[in-house]
Amino acid sequence: MKSKAWLVMFTLVLFPLVLFANGNKEATKSDESVTKVTGVFDRILITENGQKEWGDAFYNFTGLKLDIVKPEHNQYSQILSTMFAAGDYPDLLEIQTNDYLTFATSGHLIPLEGYIEASENFKSVNKDLIEAYRLKDGHIYGVPTYDGGGCVTYIRKDWLDNLGLSVPTTWDEYYNVLKAFTLNDPDGNGQNDTVGLTVPFQTGYEFDYYNRMIMQDAFFGFENKNGKWVDGFLQPEMVEAIKRFKKLYDDGFLDNEFFTNKTSTARSKVYAGQAGVMEYWSGTWATRFDDSAKNSDPKAVVIPIKPIKNAYYINRVGPAFAITKAAKNPKVIFEKFLDTMVDNGAGQVLFTHGIEGMHYEMKDGKYVMMPEPSNPDRPFDKAFSDPTLVMNNWEPLVPSAELITLSQKIQKENSVQLMLPQGGKTYMKRVGEILTLKQQIFAEAINGTYTVEEAMNNYKVKAEELGLTAIIDELNN
């Protein structure tokens, strides 16, 4: 009986030990030398596409062993902030654009301007892209992972041709195209089953990246107008933009599921031939739109177009790489990781195209991308940095498809560079609630709960209660 009791006791004691054994293993990590660093990354290639092999190739190239953590993209920000809250700081991290200010002012990141100035490789990087990360304190806490890029409008060219319409260049033409796409059976299937424009409802400041044809010169977020920060939502341009949204929505030419659309839902409507126009990222998405639409209709042709008169696209500030104070030797990390990313040579190839023989190969004297390991139906596009959004004068080994180049040319030539608003304590505390308020007021104005003017007055009162004046002061001082 006694031996049985001991056996039960032994098992019960052993159980929690086994449960927490992994924690002890983690504790030894701090003893590792600087040649091994922990990096938390968002856009790095996934395990199924050869993340481990990429890490090995990076180690062979630089001598720096990366312990890579890659949270799910849609939970990235939350997981990273939770790690910081728990005091579990990585050495190196990628920060999403919207979070840069909060992380940069957290006191946990090291200034990088000294390393940037000393770097030969960074001399060839577009200065504006780097300066976008400089805070009011004069320090730069992050470097761009790639040129932020932006969205363009994609349109079903075959539908335009079927209806005898040309690419719209003014608001009236654009409106008429959306009307015809909705009402005039652009796919010729004899059914009333298409809508002119589909868009996802962006719940963050991404709202300003999209919807440019309707927004035109208006801004949903805070904007730098003539050198002064203002709340874009309160500007007269926004009133006109909301009226345009409302007209399209009321007339049925804007997807009536707009508010519940996710980006994937909206994209799939273009792929399936349910919608004829959508604004989305320039670059590799140009070919994805065209290829996917062709899957459901071989005659489909999706092309990127220039913005209409009075409208322009946005060049956003891209995600940033940063080094934390937890890093034992930030200089080594900067030189081996960030410098390699823009070395105009083999390092930049590894960061963009990946590993030769696994992600790209030489074929008939030309470099071509190989099928994506996790999805062989399409070619591998990038290991980490987008080869179509290069920050320096490096020429990618594998030239981009014509549509990709075209979409980027259109976006670059017709875009304005966004800046990061840098507020203080009130901004940090209230910006989320103000954003939620904007979404709600915007939705209710479109929905007809109240008139656009009533909506704006309503917003003004409630935003003021949340400290809008103090926020604007912080942004400008």
Added chain:
Amino acid sequence: MKSGIDKNTLLKRFNRYKMFYLLMLPGFMFLVIFRYVPMLGLKYAFYDYDLRGIGDFIGFEHFLDAFKTEGFIRAFTNTLLLSTSNICIQMTLIITISLLLNEIRNQLFKKFVQTVIYLPHFLSWVVVGAVFNLLLSRQGGMVNNFIKFLGNDPLYFLGDAKLWRGTFLFIISWREVGWGTVIFLAALSGIDPQLYEAAKIDGANRWRQMINITLPHLVPVIIIVLIMNLAKIFNLFESVFVLYNPLVYKVSDVIQTYVYRSGIREFRFGYATAVGLARSVIAFILVFGTNQIVKRLRGESVL
């Protein structure tokens, strides 16, 4: 001397049941480690704690701030409204369905019905959200196709503030009601059959049997389930998160989604902890209060 006897008795009892205590140990440890130790984090509700780290002690500032914020008050009201309606609707449906199931004499059919109504509970909220978004879509959704077939305009079930709450309560009931019958069916199977036989002899029909025997026997279970549900009254999150959108924030934003946005997405850890703590305190008061009411009415309490 008395305490010595008590101590001996206690030791004897412990020795007698030591194997049971040992078996209880893992569960007890789990409870302490994962339920009580994290409560130490509640102190952050009183600190200025964000991505910069733990700042100054600020007392009840976060609580005062929350109670002044329209977003919190709206979330609080919505949570109370949605949860209370949900409890009332679900309890009524669960009890009704359990009673109806109990009346089915064909065991095969009864098992079939039970299996069918249990199934939705095992679907994740993400799947349920996607399915209902498709079913209720105004672009080819089955429900709206039927509405159009009847000659009416399609409805924006998840985008119209007037329809959202009803739609939400329907969806949450669809998922949970079947599973909720498990406890009641177990309680029903425990009722002494002799009571029914005696009632039959006395000439009671099935309706009278249900009213005078079945329902009174279910009352203790109803109270336990009610109190357990009250404890979870502020726990609405996933169900709302997958079904809400800016058009319906006014009627759908609940405390948990508010905490998620302010705490995790806006990195205001101290504030979110304070809101979470306030939520727990109110839930505790509700449970304790209900228990006291039950104690007064029935002379016995659940807790």
